[in-house]
Amino acid sequence: MTKTTGLSRRNLLLTGAAAGLGAGLQALPRTAEAAQTIKLLNVSYDPTREFYADYDARFAAAWKAKTGDDVAVSVSNGGSGAQARAVISGLEADVVTLALGYDIDAIAKSGLLAADWAKRLPNGGTPYTSTIVFLTRKGNPKGLKDWPDLLKPGVQIVAANPKTSGGARWSFLAAYGWALKQFGGSTQKANDFIRAYYKQVPVLDAGSRGATLTFTNRGIGDVLISWEDEAHMAVAKGGAYSIVYPGTSILAEPPVAVVDANVDKHKTRAVAEAYLQNLYTPASQDLAAQYFYRPRDPQVLAKYAATFPKLDLFTIETFGGWQAAQKQFFANGGVFDQIYGG
Amino acid sequence: MAKRPAVGLRRQGGVANVIMIVVALVFMVLFLLLPLVTVFAQAFASGLSGYIASITDPNTLSAIWLTLIVAAVALVVNVVFGLAGSWALARFRFPGRLAILTVLDLPFSVSPVVAGLMLVLLYGRQGWLGPWLEAHNLKIIFALPGMIIATIFVTLPFVARELIPLMEEQGADEEEAAILLGASGWQMFWRITIPKLRWGLLYGVLLSNARAMGEFGAVSVVSGNILGLTDTMSLDVKALYDGYNIVGSFAVASLLASLALVTLVAKTVLERQFLTRSTKEEVSA
């Protein structure tokens, strides 16, 4: 098994030295086939850093026990769109674990992986789910219980920018989907609702984590609209906040996929596929639940029923799938641009 | 050194001067000093042990290491380019010289983000050179070479901009004399040119190094943000912050701020000792 992804400390040193000698623009030399250490690069979205840091260590141990090889998993975190862009431009991810299917579709479109990536793993390649919830100041002083409450005068909503953040797209659609249902399917009225909603958003961070920190560390806003996992994580990190579940929300399905072209180049397909398949095992599902992702495994879900209350969830299909939703809402000139355009 | 204060405005305004001094200092405290103090206050928010734990974290250490490598390579390129460029541009007149002088300043005024974007569009997988690079298994973007190129882009003018006016001011008489007396080009270069330029060179290196170690915008576009592998210190500040590690983030920031302070001290010393006034004006360009 050879390593090719990422750069080792030694690579850096070698390259630094080589470059310093005047060969500066040469590419990284691939070091000697570093024995049995396999390098795997997981390019992921913003809020997953804690989960995958834990998962990677466990997977490496399991893989070592099974095959005798060491696996060193590197993770890159950032806004889902930014991460997909990096992979398209040449960041050699072996696996991508992003916030939404649209971003993996975009990578597929650039030719790095097959268009039917979602069919290769159970549940459309989404080993865990999440939803969009409200995180308020402790005790919910403004009494925000459901979507219409957010439009109360003086309520400040913190959200990320749906143009760049996957989580923000899910949260936009959660709000929009509620409005669509509430107003009997009238896009006009739903558009009005979402416009009024974003009027009360004082900060649009580039990524979900940035939005969370704006709300928690900077003390901005009355309510953060974010991933359920992100809200739980903020509480777990020791803040005085309350999690509020709206009556209706969206079933957010963050997908994972092996990047064919890169694993073939790095000869890491076996380990990359195992890395993703392993996400579906009961132990991993349990771990995901501990990091506040809703497990797909019904038994594990039942075990954590207290953490994940049941609520009325609609899916992306309400909007005709990601391609249609992207075009209608987030593409240049779409509904989101109209909110800020005029 | 400033000329001696004369009469008129310079001596009279007791109260007015005090007011101006106070306003200027308050402004500087608010805008310059307090941000600096904030960095250190936050870095030590959980005490010295927290601080030490933060900066000895393996990912942080590798970010420091990466930053040093990037800055070192950029420095070598900048010195070679600066010497070559200033020699060509200050000692010779040729068609297109002015155009090169203008382009030379471009990295100063172009947005670092645009710089990063350009590199992605040229060296990225879908960029102009992408297919060729891929066919030869060369990785530029999202790897060390890309980060080095981005850093060189934003720091390229510093050394040359320092040396050109210095060379023009010094004139070429000594070098011409050396050549007429039969010295070879390299002999002239090492024995005359370099010694005459050494302080200006040091000054340019100092400025370009400060920028190289702290560059964020351009590098952020071409770094894959792989924790512990392609995070420089400047990027690590953001990565740690996003990882809820506020103390760690400010600890790394405090290292960079210390570097900035060292740079300022060195710069002041150099200016006072070795630089003539006329080169000083170029510094801010």
Added chain:
Amino acid sequence: MSLADSRPAPASSLWGRLRGQRSILPGLGLSLGITLFVLSLIVFLPTAAMVGDAATLGVGGLVHLLATPRVLGAFKVSLGCAALAALTSAIFGLLIAWVLVRTRFPGRRLADAMVDLPFALPTSVAGIALSTLYAPNGWLGSLVAPYGIRISFTVIGVYIALTFVGLPFVVRSVQPVLQDMEAEQEEAAHMLGAGRLQIFSRVIFPAILPSLTAGFAMAFARGLGEYGSVIFISSNRPGVSEIVPLLIVNQLEQFDFAGAAAIGTLMLILSLALLCGIMLLQRLVRSGRHG
């Protein structure tokens, strides 16, 4: 280049230039070769790639993209904030330069050295520090928060960050001119009974105006392109506080490479125009000082 065919004239002398003669100094080929090679790899080729990618949109596509409210809004925010910040830098920069040159007070040298802090401090550090300082729960932000004023995460934050990065340009541009200024004129004006303000507005200000303008232009150019410090402190709302460099990054993240290239090219043209203006101004300053 052999010694035989060249004359011992200084390379840059008028004589040499008029005669179009070659310098006796060696190394033009090598040094120019290195210069052009590095410039090509680092500056020319990447620039060509961006402009070329922008051109794929065609004139119609370019105009259409650049006329969208979001792009117009970002340019409005960037140009407006950079201009306002550069103006603030010009006013306070002039004051600081004045105080540093014309007055003596304890800690003056320290203050002089501190002026360059924004040059030396990495932008991400500046961004994280400023946004912490001016956040509603920060040292300075908490002072104004009770009055309903927010600085971090508003367009005011952008303005503050840009003022921070622009300040040294003005101080370092004006300072040497103030230092060089001859006392005679001021003294003469004083003898003739001119008041303090008159002396400033009639004698001093006209003399430093070119350098002040150059400093303003440099601060403006820097502010226009600034990214690192702004993203930490801005609320990034389209049309309100979203700056152009951030918009470029956003376009990229939506996989719109050509759109990003188009906006980047427009920024590049702006930078070039500013650069030419600054060079002209600096030439004016230099001829004013030495001529």
